[in-house]
Amino acid sequence: MKPVAFDYARPRGIAQVLELLDANPAAKILAGGQTLGPMLNLRLVQPELLIDITRIAELVEVNENDDIYAIGACVTHAAIEDGRVRDPANGFLRRVASGIAYRAVRTRGTIGGSLSHADPAADWLSALLVLGGELEIAHAGGMRRAALHGFVKGAMETDLGAVELVTAIHVPRGSRVARHGFHKICRKTGEFAEAIGAVTTDTDTGFFRMVAAGGSEQPVLFDDPKPLFKNGDPLDAGSFDMDMAMDALREAGMEPDEYELRIRAVAMSRALQEAMSP
């Protein structure tokens, strides 16, 4: 379990990263390395060059003004968990961060790395999908913005180009009354989720979204979750219906077995209870 031989570069700026990517089709970006590290050791990835982006100052900043709230791609889960980065979602980001794997992983793992890797069982993907997060992506011609929903094409599959780099995550600001719920079902502390349910509701803006994730399938986003409720009212948590939710997940294209589908519906139901509980 040792990696193949590779070169290593630690550029100081985003432009250099793009140049290196352009020159080396077999290059890999190294952020926290919490997924890439084991994959290198298992030789599941065999890059010729690793580009370490953790020393690029602007990637660990938070960019905040009246219009945007953007977390740098190399901000670690631990920085969010510890409140070193302000949480625009009433504590939701902190809570999600605190449940990612183990503290050791959170100390190095980064939010941008997690989203670029797009493991469907990863916490950030569901959490930011439900919030309506967007990515800021650098490319040779400048910057582009992409909604996370749509950016992820499948399990560990995104529309990130070969010479592109996720630089920041834009988190929409909810109103003060926005409420969130996040429920993860996993076999043991620190493991990847078997099922995730995420809920966000903002009665000021009428924003109500739910996400279900699990296994190796792309998470499903319900931006209109009415069909999951017996009386069609998402604010009436008691009318959330497991069977309807399972049907809706199937309709949305999820094809796991009965058990996996069931626990995804349970995770949604518990996230909902959490969001609605006083």
Next chain:
Amino acid sequence: MKKQGVGARLIRKEDDRYMRGRGEFVGDIRLAGMQDAAFVRSPLAHARIKSIKVPDDLAGCVFTAADLDEVKPITAVTALPGFKPSDQPVLARGKVRHVGELVAICIAPDRAEAEDMAARVEIDFDALPAVHDMLMAREKDSALVHDHWGDNIFLETLVDDDMKAAAGEAAVKVTRAFSTARQCMSPIEGRGAIAHWDGRLEQLTVHSSTQMPHIVRSGLSECLGIDHGAIRVIAPDVGGGFGYKGILLPEEVCLAWAAMHLGHLVRWLEDRRENLTASANCREHHYVVTAYADKEGKLLGIDAEATVDSGAYSAYPFSACLEAAQVASILPGVYDFPHYRCHTFSAATNKAPILPYRGVARTGVCFAMELMIDAVARELDMEPTDVRMKNLVRPEQMPFDNITNKHFDSGDYPEALRRTVEAIDLTAVRQRQKKGESDGRVIGVGFAMYCEQAAHGTSVYAGWGIPMVPGHEQANARLTPDGGLEIRIGAHSHGQGLETTLSQVANEVLGIAHDKIKVVHGDTAFTPYSTGTWGSRCMVMSGGAVAEACDQLAERARGIAAKMLQCKPTDITLKDNRAIGPSGELTIEEIAYIWYRRPQDLPPDVNPSGLEVTAGYKPERDSGTFSYAAHAALLAVDTLTGEVEILDYVIVEDGGVLVNPMIVDGQIFGGAAQGVGTALYEEMRFDADAQPLASTLSDYLLPGPAEIPSIRVFHMETPSPYTRFGVKGIGEGGAIAPPAAITNAINDALKPMGAELTMSPVTPRRIVEAIVAARSEKETAA
């Protein structure tokens, strides 16, 4: 001096280096000129090797079976009638029989380069149908793991009885099928070895992460065809053994061969993927059990068929049949009943060889028997603890020869159960169950009991006839010129705390202070022969040997003191580092000083044997000590997700006289943690091609600190009548009962729903599926 002998709760001496990160494991050893090995392993479970192509530029760095022509395969036979031996080639020859089997060894200045080489070796295979399931392996039309056998059965055994007698009187007959998953032993440190040929000494030195250095030496000698005297095996600090380090590995033989042929040192450190996919397999059993009982819950007979998935080869030295052979003899557990029939099969499959893991066979047996007791209770609508109480061997029957002629040496089994019932507060649990839980979960309580034969010796192993039959155990005790004591043992300590407990034994006999005693182990050059550390034997066997050696040493010290104090040796008492006579005293230090440094002060008729003794020991009866325990689990089940939370866990344990109760508690906690793993998490699944489906610890789940409950341990202390100090072996017990206790608790919780689990691990998926199946069964019935 504070008590430091038998019974003292001393802090472990060895922890000072372990806790400060100063231990020295194989991976810490740096020797000049050392190169690293990586192995080319079979990606297929069953295939013929058509050709192996090694790139020309790798000649001299990569070796295959063709190069190791003179090396003999690893062969672990048993004397049990009908046993079919298997030859385990150290590098595959002609055919591969499990995923991960070694095909070539690649040697380079570092491991990464060795892995680069391994990736360039091309093997052309003809895939064969793989035998992936032990029950299918038994079928007539199954593919054959060993072509010349004609079937896939290493060994079939039958303990026969006429079950009609039991059936005739029985009010109930209950049949269940049980299975336990294949597991992988997961010591924090994997296997590893460094081999070195010393030209001057004409000696092969192998540093190996092993719990049985003398047995590894015998195995290397047999495979390499060189004298024992030309081999030295050193086991440095070892980071957990559990049985996995009690096996001669083909990797060790390959390394030894390479060191002898290449003129430099060769090292291999097992990585976690190798550990999981290629080697550390254990535990996979299948049972069909029928119990007959009267209407009061008294067992009238047990009729069982047990199959063990032994994997492809018979591992050295414990063989492919240790598990199944033990199953037949220990299935009756702690119970006394009149009729017993047990038919066992050790089935060969295309999986890595099955190896003994802490609790060997007992964990599976306890699962089958203790779930069976609960099934009988369910059938009779009785409290499971009442059924147990009706059938336990009673204290007045001790010592007791059970139905399979196991000789239970001592104990009070019903009392252990009573104390467990009280500690878990069964009455309160039943009331709480009636009330229900506010969070919607359901709670359940489950019990399990076992007794554990330990330190069993010649009389037991001679019958099995495996390559290793334990006889008398030796220890060496030597007073040093400054009055310290060196103890040398051939067993190995890797978590058991023997450096501490054997010092306590020596202190008990000689009165020498704990911190002046050094226990030396883990080197065939310095220690007496021993079969090593296995079978919870060391406290009984090495402890007994140390006591014997110290007795003899005390005699010699008394002899010298008597000369100096001008009294009879029998007038001398050894206490607190002193030899006290009627009219004066000497310190042990003074005695040693006189013997070694001032022999001119000794009279000419002094005993010339000196202050060093090697002595041997065997208990009065070597059929084994029987420690035992009752476990109880209280847990909550989330019926929607299948998640289980252990709310309370109680163990009432009797390990005879405890040399160091704190160390025993640690052993029990560690074992129970592994038992929780077996119960709820650990499972190596295989697909129909016998491909292992987990290769990292994110696929093969081990319980972590958050998954292990707070365990409450209570001790009883019934001395063994046969051993020095009345000690019993106790190291494995913690791992035996948790799967049964936890599963019984889950079944208790699910009882109102009519769901019952019979396979470990009990995963959330299996729980939900059992609930759904029970529901649809009910609906169909309605």
